Amino acid sequence: xxxxxxxxxxxxxxxxxxxxxxxxxxAIAARGVCSLALAGGSTPREVYRLLATPTWRDRLDWSxxxxxxxxxxxxxxxxxxxxxxxxxxxLLAHVPIPPENIHRMAGEQxxxxxxxxxxEELRAHFGLPFGAWPRFDLILLGxxxxxxxxxxxxxxxxxxxxxxLTHALFVPKLNTWRLTLTVPTINHARHVxxxxxxAPKAATVARVLEGVFAPKTFxxxxxxxxxxxxxxxxxxxxxxxxxxxxxxxVE
Ligand SMILES: O=C(O)[C@H](O)[C@@H](O)[C@H](O)[C@H](O)COP(=O)(O)O
Numbered sequence: 001x002x003x004x005x006x007x008x009x010x011x012x013x014x015x016x017x018x019x020x021x022x023x024x025x026x027a028i029a030a031r032g033v034c035s036l037a038l039a040g041g042s043t044p045r046e047v048y049r050l051l052a053t054p055t056w057r058d059r060l061d062w063s064x065x066x067x068x069x070x071x072x073x074x075x076x077x078x079x080x081x082x083x084x085x086x087x088x089x090x091l092l093a094h095v096p097i098p099p100e101n102i103h104r105m106a107g108e109q110x111x112x113x114x115x116x117x118x119x120e121e122l123r124a125h126f127g128l129p130f131g132a133w134p135r136f137d138l139i140l141l142g143x144x145x146x147x148x149x150x151x152x153x154x155x156x157x158x159x160x161x162x163x164x165l166t167h168a169l170f171v172p173k174l175n176t177w178r179l180t181l182t183v184p185t186i187n188h189a190r191h192v193x194x195x196x197x198x199a200p201k202a203a204t205v206a207r208v209l210e211g212v213f214a215p216k217t218f219x220x221x222x223x224x225x226x227x228x229x230x231x232x233x234x235x236x237x238x239x240x241x242x243x244x245x246x247x248x249x250v251e
Contacts, residue, residue, distance in 0.1 A: 040083030111168030147218030151178035
């Protein structure tokens with residue numbers, strides 16, 4: 001069974017970067033290469049920008065890093081809403097990562113086509129026999145104030161997909177389609193790191209970490225790596241409604 005830790009960091013962005021570099025460095029030392037799935041949205045942008053600065057950029061051998069996405073919007077890669085575009089602008093354009101190491105979800109394709117193609121790309125990269133699951137070294141996740149993570153949105157069919165590596169889903173509240181890794185794909189990772197900050201997320205953080213199990217309403221509750229670590233990295237604002245959980249406070 002996996003392990004869970006809750007960290008509350010005063011220097012949240014630096015702690016996030018340190019954690020990512022440590023986990024990827026360990027993976028490279030162990031297997032010569034690592035696989036990182038990026039989160040989208042706005043929260044991780046500052047972490048990506050820090051990782052792209054010269055002092056941080058040189059802490060990783062980017063030739064040994066393969067970058068994937070946990071989810072993507074159904075837009076072209078140059079669209080302002082694209083998670084690929086955000087990561088490219090904040091990080092990937094500034095580090096010496098070979099283009100072939102960047103595994104983009106094709107948001108511009110029809111959703112089902114893009115999801116199936118990404119599943120094939122995962123099978124090829126990880127060399128998966130049929131029925132096997134990819135084992136990412138690190139998956140970064142954000143969380144919406146509705147408890148969604150990646151594009152696993154409340155009360156959608158994506159939450160019940162225990163068969164596929166990826167899923168294309170229509171999200172009624174957004175009136176749009178999304179692409180996402182499925183719960184089992186995420187839960188087969190070696191490490192999952194939730195990056196959540198800010199007071200607006202505090203009530204949902206407390207509900208997900210301390211409330212009654214209600215995964216259809218709070219899909220982040222579904223994330224528990226079977227044989228890996230789950231780390232919630234919070235700032236004090238996002239953690240301030242926790243009542244009986246004992247987080248570890250770090251600088
Ligand atoms: O594509 C996305 O939007 C993300 O993958 C999504 O799961 C995000 O992490 C949450 O919505 C939080 O978004 P913020 O960081 O912008 O609050």
